[in-house]
Amino acid sequence: MSKDIDDAGGVAASPLGRAVSYRDQYAPELLFPIARIGKREEIGVGGGSLPFVGEDIWNAYELSWLNARGKPVVAIGEFRVPAASPRLVESKSLKLYLNSFNQERFGSREAVEQTIARDLSAAAGAEVGVRIATLDTRPERVIAYPEGELLDTLDIDIDTYSPVAGLLSAEENGEEASEVLFSHLLKSNCLVTGQPDWGTVIVAYCGPRIDREGLLRYIVSFRQHNEFHEQCVERIFMDITRQCAPKRLAVWARYTRRGGLDINPFRASHEGWLLENVAEVRQ
Structure with missing residues (x-):
């Protein structure tokens, strides 16, 4: 097994960003x-x-x-x-x-x-x-859109393209909500190569109503951010948790495939969220 990497930036020894020889026998x-x-x-x-x-x-x-x-x-x-x-x-x-x-x-x-x-x-x-x-x-991949509210049609100005948790907020004393919000505008970059990663992100929560414009600005703010898929989803989960204090929260990103693989990290505050491995249309 290759050497394990114990720090956030120590990926220089990985195959990413380097020319490698393809091997066609079990390795x-x-x-x-x-x-x-x-x-x-x-x-x-x-x-x-x-x-x-x-x-x-x-x-x-x-x-x-x-x-x-x-x-x-x-x-x-x-x-x-x-x-x-x-x-x-x-x-x-x-x-x-x-x-x-x-x-x-x-x-x-x-x-x-x-x-x-x-x-x-x-x-x-x-x-x-x-x-x-x-x-x-004859296996099948089911292509489906999330069952929720699309944020991408909001007509807003955006000028922040690196993650800022302060873009997120929720109503402090207002009516609580239970809803699913999603956006196709998630883009981040590979931590090592800077290559773009494209995805759809779904946010399901129960608790103080999250400001939708702020959430969309926050999602777009990953546009110039360098992190692996899994790390982006965990960052989104933790920022929403701290800024919006939901009682229940789930964050799921469906990234488009690269090299014959797509990665779909899912994080939730509680067990029991229904999660089917359906495909996003770009996958």
Whole structure:
């Protein structure tokens, strides 16, 4: 297994931003884990119990191996990494790892599933759920828009493109709300390469009514911000928690795919939120 990274900026040794040779035979050492603790301390989430539950849902669209007779098998995969895991897995390393299956023989789909689950769990430091569906079984991806209120039609001025928690506010003594708000205007940049990451972000909450214009300005303020997907969602969750004091809160981002992978981090204040792995139209 590659060296674990223990600080927020220590990703220089990762495959990101570097030319690498593609390997087409099984190589679990390609996985590059990154400790979550550094970025979590930056947003005020240190050791001990986390203020949220959730998971990072990965969808893999470029997955293939050889069967026992050397015939290629193609499939799609779903990987669920617990938010409580001490490490995330750097996305390019996961792409390279999955490509290493291309010329490897496996006796069954189940053998591939078990292998990936074992390797990802070792990298993340917690049990990762893995489901693989071969294309001959006709798997489907459901494309759906969030069931809530779209913020993007608000006619407002925006001039802030780095996250400012103070853009968020909620009514202090007004009527409480229970609603789902979402925006397609989330854009952040890769922490290492600066490449743009595009996504839809959904905010579901119960509590003091959140100011919608301020929430949209806050979402857009990530436009020039450099962080990994998972870290952006945790920052959004913590900023809304502190600025708006909701009784219940869930934040989910559906990022567009890169390298045959899309990443969809989900964080919630309580267990029990209904979360289906549906696709955003750009995915």
